Amino acid sequence: MIYTVTFNPSLDYIVTVKNFQTGMVNRTVDEIIYPGGKGINVSMVLKNLGFDNTALGFMAGFTGDEICRLLEEKGVKADFIHVEKGVSRINVKLRSNEESEINGMGPAIMQEDIKKLYEKLDQLQDGDVLVLAGSIPSVMPESMYMDIMKHLEDKKLNIAVDATRDLLVNVLPYHPFLIKPNNHELGEIFGVTITDKDDVVKYAKKLQERGARNVLISMAGDGAVLVTEDGQEFRAEAPKGELKNSVGAGDSMVAGFLAGYLSTGSYAEAFKMGVCTGSASAFSEELATKAEVQALLDKCKNLF
Template sequence: MIYTVTFNPSIDYIVSVDDLKLGSVNRTSEELMFPGGKGINVSMVLSNLGIENTALGFLAGFTGDNVQKMLEENGVNADFIRVKDGITRINVKIRAQEESEINGMGPAIKDEDIKELYKKLDKIKDGDILVLAGSIPSVMPETMYSDIMEHLKDKDVKIVVDATKDLLLNVLKYKPFFVKPNNHELGEIYGVELKTREDVVPYAKKMQQEGARNVLVSMAGEGAVLVAENGEVYKSKCPEGKVKNSVGAGDSMVAGFIAGYLKSGDYKEALRNGLLTGSASAFSDNLATKEEVENLGKTFEM
């Protein structure tokens, strides 16, 4: 089984405004609504690809009820902990002359809620995959990712981490199955600017030396780099297409990489599938579907 964890889920309310004028009444030309959060995005795409998975995390209030409903309608096993105080946040994304976001706060997560999460994590078995993705709310310990990996260290679980800065660095000693920084995040960690795939390779190798088994670096239109535990380095451009929506593309790459690896056991094929899936989401208003990924793959060669 694949499990994802989203500590601070959301309802993502995406509105298009043809000509946004601050201080005035603006009317939308299009509205979309999705369950949001990096782990949830991974779960949604895995489900779209036909791969069973379970989404874990915290939900609260009437907005949490809606997130639960939307996930279940999409075929995701939603096994969230219900939090008493507050509501699951609403994130407003405005598409106008420029893209802007207003993100909500989320509910108050208490110690007893975290204990309930550990009870669910205890059900994870050897051979399962766990995806830890996104930021940690300020009401939770900053060490939450490394605490979880410490808790599970005696199990044979493949753990995937998609996080930034110290959240990522602090888990490397637990040898995660793969990590997925983008080139800007990787550069920020090591104090350099990384513009090309060739620039990325030495720093991805450095992160691997610090503990990560595989380092997958996404680079938007530049493609991606994978430094794999088999000693190989794979570099690839991305498929060609018109970008409609960048939200969830990186999470889709994570889901696609996992799906590709489970199907083939081959890291090059996993990277290809990750690129296809991430691009399919970027080229669509919604998260990638299996049909979109397959159609894109007909003409894409690494």
């Protein structure tokens, strides 16, 4: 079974306004509401690709209820912990002459709530896949991902981590199956500017030396790189297409990689699936569908 964890899920309210002006009444010309958060994005794309999974995390209030309802509507099982204080956040994304965002705070997660999460994680079985993705709310310990991996280290799980800086670096001694920084985040970890794929490979291998098994690096319009635990290196240019929505593209890459690996056991096929799934989401107003991913796979065979 596949599980994702999203510590601070959201309702993403995306509005389009022509010529937005501050201090004035502005009217929307288009509106979209969907459940958000990196782990949730992974769950939705996995489901689109035909992989049942369970989304774990925390929810509160009427917004939390709506997040769960929308996930169930999309076929994703939501098994969130109900938090008593506060409400799940609403993130407003304004599309106009410029794009702006206002992100909500989220509920007050207590130690008792975290304990309930551990109880759910204790039910995972050997061979299960766990995805830890996104930032940690300020009310939670910054060591949360590391704490979870330490808690689960006796289980034979494949754990994927998509996080930044210390959240990511701290889990490396616990040998995550997959980590997915982008090239800028990779450079930040080592205090360098990364300019090409040779640099990406060099520093990805340094993360392997610290404990990571497979390192997948997204490079936006410059493509992607994968360095595997068995010594293989894969590089790809980015598929061509019109960028419509970069939100969720990295999460989609993680979902595609996992779907490809679980289907074939091949890192080469997982890499292809990851690159095309991430790009398919970037070329779509919403997250990638299976048909959109397959169309890119058929079109972009020369990239791999």
